[in-house]
Amino acid sequence: MKIFKIFMTGFIFLGVLIIFAFNQQEVVIKIKGGMPAIPVALPKFIVYSDNPEIIKAAQKIHEVLRADLKFSRVFELVPEEFYSYIKPLDPKNILFKDWESIQSNVLIVGEISSSENNKLVFTGSVYDVRSGRFIFGKKYRGGVKLVRLIAHKMADEMMKAFGEKPVFTSKIVFVSDRDGNSEIYMMDYDGHNQIRLTFNKAIDMLPALSPDRTKVAYTSYRRANPDLFVFHIYTGKTIPISTKGANYAPSWSPNGRKIAFCSSRSGNHEIYVAEEDGKNLRRLTFNKAIDTSPDWSPTGREIVFTSDRSGSPQLYIMDAEGTNIRKISYGGTYHDSPSWSPNGDKIAYVSRVENRFDIYVLDLRTNQIIKITENNARNENPSWSPDGRHIVYSSNVSGKIQIYITDYDGQNTRVLTSKGNNKMPDWSY
Amino acid sequence: MIKKLIVIFLTSLLVFLVLFSCKKRVEVKPPAPPTTKAEEKAMPVEEVKETPAIAKPKLTEEEIFKAKTLEELNREQPLQMIHFDFDKYDIREDAKPILEKNAEWLRRHPTVKILIEGHCDERGTEEYNLALGEKRARATMEYLVALGISPDRIKIISYGKSRPLDPGHNEIAWAKNRRAQFVIIAK
Numbered sequence: 001m002k003i004f005k006i007f008m009t010g011f012i013f014l015g016v017l018i019i020f021a022f023n024q025q026e027v028v029i030k031i032k033g034g035m036p037a038i039p040v041a042l043p044k045f046i047v048y049s050d051n052p053e054i055i056k057a058a059q060k061i062h063e064v065l066r067a068d069l070k071f072s073r074v075f076e077l078v079p080e081e082f083y084s085y086i087k088p089l090d091p092k093n094i095l096f097k098d099w100e101s102i103q104s105n106v107l108i109v110g111e112i113s114s115s116e117n118n119k120l121v122f123t124g125s126v127y128d129v130r131s132g133r134f135i136f137g138k139k140y141r142g143g144v145k146l147v148r149l150i151a152h153k154m155a156d157e158m159m160k161a162f163g164e165k166p167v168f169t170s171k172i173v174f175v176s177d178r179d180g181n182s183e184i185y186m187m188d189y190d191g192h193n194q195i196r197l198t199f200n201k202a203i204d205m206l207p208a209l210s211p212d213r214t215k216v217a218y219t220s221y222r223r224a225n226p227d228l229f230v231f232h233i234y235t236g237k238t239i240p241i242s243t244k245g246a247n248y249a250p251s252w253s254p255n256g257r258k259i260a261f262c263s264s265r266s267g268n269h270e271i272y273v274a275e276e277d278g279k280n281l282r283r284l285t286f287n288k289a290i291d292t293s294p295d296w297s298p299t300g301r302e303i304v305f306t307s308d309r310s311g312s313p314q315l316y317i318m319d320a321e322g323t324n325i326r327k328i329s330y331g332g333t334y335h336d337s338p339s340w341s342p343n344g345d346k347i348a349y350v351s352r353v354e355n356r357f358d359i360y361v362l363d364l365r366t367n368q369i370i371k372i373t374e375n376n377a378r379n380e381n382p383s384w385s386p387d388g389r390h391i392v393y394s395s396n397v398s399g400k401i402q403i404y405i406t407d408y409d410g411q412n413t414r415v416l417t418s419k420g421n422n423k424m425p426d427w428s429y
Numbered sequence: 430m431i432k433k434l435i436v437i438f439l440t441s442l443l444v445f446l447v448l449f450s451c452k453k454r455v456e457v458k459p460p461a462p463p464t465t466k467a468e469e470k471a472m473p474v475e476e477v478k479e480t481p482a483i484a485k486p487k488l489t490e491e492e493i494f495k496a497k498t499l500e501e502l503n504r505e506q507p508l509q510m511i512h513f514d515f516d517k518y519d520i521r522e523d524a525k526p527i528l529e530k531n532a533e534w535l536r537r538h539p540t541v542k543i544l545i546e547g548h549c550d551e552r553g554t555e556e557y558n559l560a561l562g563e564k565r566a567r568a569t570m571e572y573l574v575a576l577g578i579s580p581d582r583i584k585i586i587s588y589g590k591s592r593p594l595d596p597g598h599n600e601i602a603w604a605k606n607r608r609a610q611f612v613i614i615a616k
Binding site: 182203205206221224225226246248249262264267269290292293306308312313334336337350352355357378380381423424 | 516551552553554555556557559560561563564567586587588591
C-alpha cells in the first residue's frame with residue numbers, strides 16, 4: 001500500500017511535469033555532434049607535369065576536395081602536420097601501417113598528368129588503410145577551368161562509396177537583386193559559379209529546381225500578375241504553368257513530373273498540383289483559410305504545407321491526393337516554409353517568435369524540435385541538402401539578406417552570397 | 430320712349446367711333462434742325478488700355494481628367510491608400526471613410542479601372558505574406574464593391590513584403606507598409 005502511495009505521488013508529480021513541459025511556448029533542444037566522422041588522409045597530389053597551369057590545377061582540386069570532405073560531416077580530415085611524421089607517399093608502394101599510425105581510416109591518392117588540348121587527367125584512388133584494400137578509383141579528364149567540378153565529382157564518389165547521397169555537384173537556386181531587380185540565380189553548393197537565369201525586369205521569386213536540375217519553376221510578375229512558369233535552363237524555353245490569380249511556392253515531386261504550388265485562382269489560396277507542362281491541374285485543398293507553401297515528401301506520397309485554418313499559420317501534412325490532413329506543428333503561433341528532409345523523417349521550417357524568424361527542425365518520429373538558428377534576425381526559407389545533413393536558408397543577420405548554409409545541428413554556419421540581397425534559396429535533390 | 434333714346438344713343442356712338450377711327454392719321458415730325466458747330470475742345474479723352482489676355486476655354490472636370498495621362502493621374506493619387514493591423518486583413522474603422530471617398534471618386538469617373546495592391550510588413554514569411562497581401566487587396570475590393578463599384582473595374586495583386594514604402598525596421602515603418610494601394614490602370 002505504501003509502495004503504491006509512493007508510486008502514485010511520483011506518477012502525479014511526473015504528470016504535472018509533463019503538463020508543465022507542454023505548456024511552454026516552445027520546446028527547444030540543442031544537440032551537438034552526431035555520428036562519428038571517418039578520418040581521411042588527403043596528402044598532396046602527385047603531379048606528372050612541369051606545366052605551371054597543371055600544377056596550379058592540382059593544388060586547386062586538392063583544395064576543393066579537401067573543403068568538400070570537411071563540409072560533409074561524413075568524413076574528417078587528418079591534420080596535415082601529421083603527414084610530416086611519416087614517409088612521403090609513394091603511389092607505387094603505399095606503406096599503410098604509416099597511414100594507420102597517423103589515425104587515418106581512408107587514404108585518397110590523387111595523381112595528375114597533362115593531356116592533349118591543354119587538358120588534365122586526374123586520377124583518384126581510395127584505399128582502406130587498415131586492410132590496405134583498394135576501395136574505388138576515378139579518372140577525370142577536363143580543362144583547367146573545370147577543376148572545381150572535377151573535385152566535386154570526386155567528393156560525390158566518396159559519398160556514394162560510403163553509402164551516402166552525393167551533395168557536391170548539387171545546385172542552389174535563389175533570388176537576388178544584385179543587378180537591380182529580383183531575378184533568379186543559380187550557384188554551386190559552396191557559393192561558387194553564381195549565374196543569372198532570368199532577365200524579366202519584373203519581380204521573379206520563390207524558385208524551385210527540378211530533381212534533374214535542368215528546370216526551374218518560379219513566380220514572375222513579368223505579365224503584371226504573379227504567374228508560375230517553368231524555365232528550361234539549357235534550352236531557354238519558358239512554359240507558363242498557372243496564370244490565373246496569384247501562383248507561387250512551387251515544389252517538384254521527387255520524380256520530377258509534377259509541381260505542387262499555391263494558387264488563388266479560385267479566389268482563395270489553395271494547394272494545386274499540375275504536370276510540369278501545366279496540364280492536368282488538380283486542386284488539393286478546399287478550405288476558406290490560406291493554404292500555401294507545399295513541399296513533397298521524398299516518397300511523393302505526402303505533402304507538407306502551411307495553413308491558417310486554425311487561426312494562425314501552422315504546418316499540416318496531407319496525402320498527395322489532398323486527403324487525410326493532419327496538423328504537425330505545435331508550440332508557437334506562426335510557422336511557415338516547411339521543407340521535407342530527403343530521408344523523410346524531418347521537417348525544417350520557419351517559426352516566428354516576437355518578430356524574429358528562426359529555422360527549426362521537427363523530427364516526425366520523436367516529435368522533438370531542434371532550433372537551428374539563434375541570431376536575433378529573420379531567418380527564412382530553409383531547404384535541405386540532398387543528403388539531409390545541411391540546410392540552406394536566408395538571413396538578414398548582417399543587415400542585408402544573404403544566403404547561409406548550416407549543418408543539421410546548427411554548426412558550421414557560413415555565408416554563400418555577398419552582392420545585393422539574396423534570398424529564397426532552394427537546394428536541388 | 431327710353432328704348433328709342435338708347436337705340437339712337439348707341440347708333441350715334443357707333444357712327445362716331447367709326448368716323449373717329451377713320452380720321453386717325455400718322456403725325457409726321459418735322460426734321461431735326463442741322464447741328465451747326467460742335468465745340469472741338471470739349472471732346473472726351475478715351476483711355477487706351479491693353480486688350481485683356483485671351484482666356485482659355487473653360488474645361489469641365491471631365492475634360493481635365495481626360496487630358497491627363499495615366500502617369501500624371503497616378504502621381505496625383507486621387508485614391509488614397511489604406512492601412513491594416515499586424516497580421517490582419519479586415520478593413521479598419523479609419524480606412525472606411527477613405528474607401529467611401531475613393532468610391533465617390535470612382536463613381537464620378539465611371540470609366541476608370543483600378544488595380545489594388547496588397548502589401549505587408551517584413552514581419553511575415555515570404556509565402557504567407559503573399560497570401561496575406563492578396564487577402565488585404567481582396568478585402569479592399571469587396572468593400573468598394575459593397576459601396577456600388579463594379580468588380581469588373583477592379584483587379585487585385587499582392588506584393589507580399591517585396592515593396593515596402595518605408596525601408597525601416599520599426600513600428601512606424603511596419604505600420605506604413607501594411608497597406609492597400611490604388612493604381613489607375615485605365616480611364
